[in-house]
Amino acid sequence: MSQVKVALVGCGGMGKSLISQLKTVDGAELVAGVDPFETAREAFAEEYGVPVFESLTALLAEGNLDAxxxxxxxxxxxxxxxEAAQAGKHVFCEKPMALTLADCQAMIDACADAGVKLQIGQVLRYLPDFRQAIELVEDGTLGVPLHGSICRYGPPKDKWADGHWRDDPSVVGHNLFEVSVHEIDFARCIFGKPVAVSGWDISFDPKSPLWANATTGVIEFESGAICLLTEGNFNAIGRSEVELSGTAGSIRFHWGNDFVFKPFSEEAEGLDAKSGEIAEGVENGVRRETREWIEAIQNDTPTTIPGEDGMANIEIALAILEASKTKTRVELPLKR
Ligand SMILES: NC(=O)c1ccc[n+]([C@@H]2O[C@H](COP(=O)([O-])OP(=O)(O)OC[C@H]3O[C@@H](n4cnc5c(N)ncnc54)[C@H](O)[C@@H]3O)[C@@H](O)[C@H]2O)c1
Incomplete structure (x- = not known):
């Protein structure tokens, strides 16, 4: 398939960001938009000049599309x-893949049964600082990665906005799903297969069940490595930092700011750079994730961030919450 006809389902902020990158990818053609809200629908139709539909069901009944x-x-x-897979359409699905393992499995199965490609939007691993760290692991420069400390947190808030879906726990899940699933994915890229998890989820304001929590997880990996994750909305100063320690040296970066690699050996070459330098010549992460999905469709090759990756991230998020609730160390895989 040389030309892939793509429709966007959910014409909001992230959907438009994905489409604006996808439009630069060879062989991808935007053919429609879907949104239940008229204002979002109309704005999308005006900006992109394509037909819009109230629901995916309506689009599938009328539209000529591949994905x-x-x-x-x-x-x-x-x-x-x-629904899209059962209609034979390839799917790029934003993170978090789903809120339960049963749903993740059903998505994987539906795509496999229909013979369509499923890619999950775990874009953080493609952002320049994170990509640089992964490369230093993959080319052996860091040695064996044995310890990680990853955090992203800021001040608490009561809610996002009146009536916003991010304030409904049944829609958003938890900060671990909405935000930290990115850092969890990155930790798996660095350390490999997780085997057990401990976790703590502390509330700073019982009136804000979603956006005033300090969540800490410790992930143990098959290699013997451990990674500490500290996430949430609880700290007035805020912090966004990644520290990785390997047998040959250490990495520390502040996302979008600075990047340091310091080797233990004085003969080995280190790196001390601004993020702008790290980002030079690196493909936009959203463009890369959508381009790779289109290429997997065109060439009938496996997707680069398949459903299994999205599901492994959800499993760790669920395990951190279970460990916090039961005050136990939770072994993986979770019982299905
Ligand atoms: N990868 C990332 O870094 C990243 C960043 C932001 C958001 N996201 C993810 O993208 C998704 C959307 O987030 P957003 O920030 O764009 O939210 P948003 O509220 O800006 O947009 C969501 C859109 O979906 C529409 N919608 C709701 N139900 C629908 C349905 N059944 N069919 C079609 N459209 C429907 C809404 O009307 C809205 O226009 C979320 O899952 C979020 O976690 C990912």
Missing amino acids: VVVAVPNSGHAPNTI
Whole structure:
């Protein structure tokens, strides 16, 4: 298939960001948009000049398309992916893949049964600083990665906005799904297969069940490595930092700011750079994830961030919450 006709399901902020990159990819053609809200629909039709539909079902009944990008609120990822796959459409689904393992598995199965490609939007691993760290692991420069400390947190807030889906736990899940699933994915890229998890989820304001928590997870990996994750909305100063320690040296970076690699050996070459230097010549992460999905469709090759990756991230998020609730160390895989 040389030309891939793509529709966007969920014409909001992330959907439009995905489409604006996808439009630069050879062989990808935007053919429609879907959104239940008239204002979002009309704005999309005006900006992109394509027909718009109220629902995926209406689009599938009328549209001529090969593939969909699913960028609806989190609880809608599984039903839209499954409906599109059952209609024979390839799917790019935003993170978090879904809110339960059963839904993740159903998405994987629906795509496999229909013979369509499923790519999950775990874009953080493609952002320049994170990509640089992964490369230093993959080419052996860091040695064996044995310890990680990754954090992203800021001040608490009552809510996002009146009526916003991010304030509904049944739609968003938890900060671990909405935000930290990115850092969890990155940790797996660095350390490999996880085997157990411990976790703590502390509330700073019981009136804000979603956006005033300090969540800490410790992930143990098959290699013997451990990675500490500290995430949430609880700290007035805020911090966004990654520290990775390997047998040959250490990495520390502040996302979008600076990047340091310091080897233990004085003969080995280190790196001390601004993020702008790290980003030079690196493909936009959103462009890369959508381009790779289109190429997998065109060439009938496996996707680069398949459903299994999205599901492994959800499993760790669920395990951190279970460990916090039961005050136990939770072994992986979780019981299905
Ligand atoms: N990869 C990233 O870094 C990143 C960044 C932001 C958001 N996201 C993810 O993208 C998704 C969308 O987030 P957003 O920030 O664009 O939210 P948003 O609220 O800006 O957009 C969501 C859109 O989906 C529409 N929608 C709701 N239900 C729908 C349905 N059943 N069918 C079609 N459209 C529907 C809404 O009307 C809205 O226009 C979320 O899952 C979010 O986690 C990912």
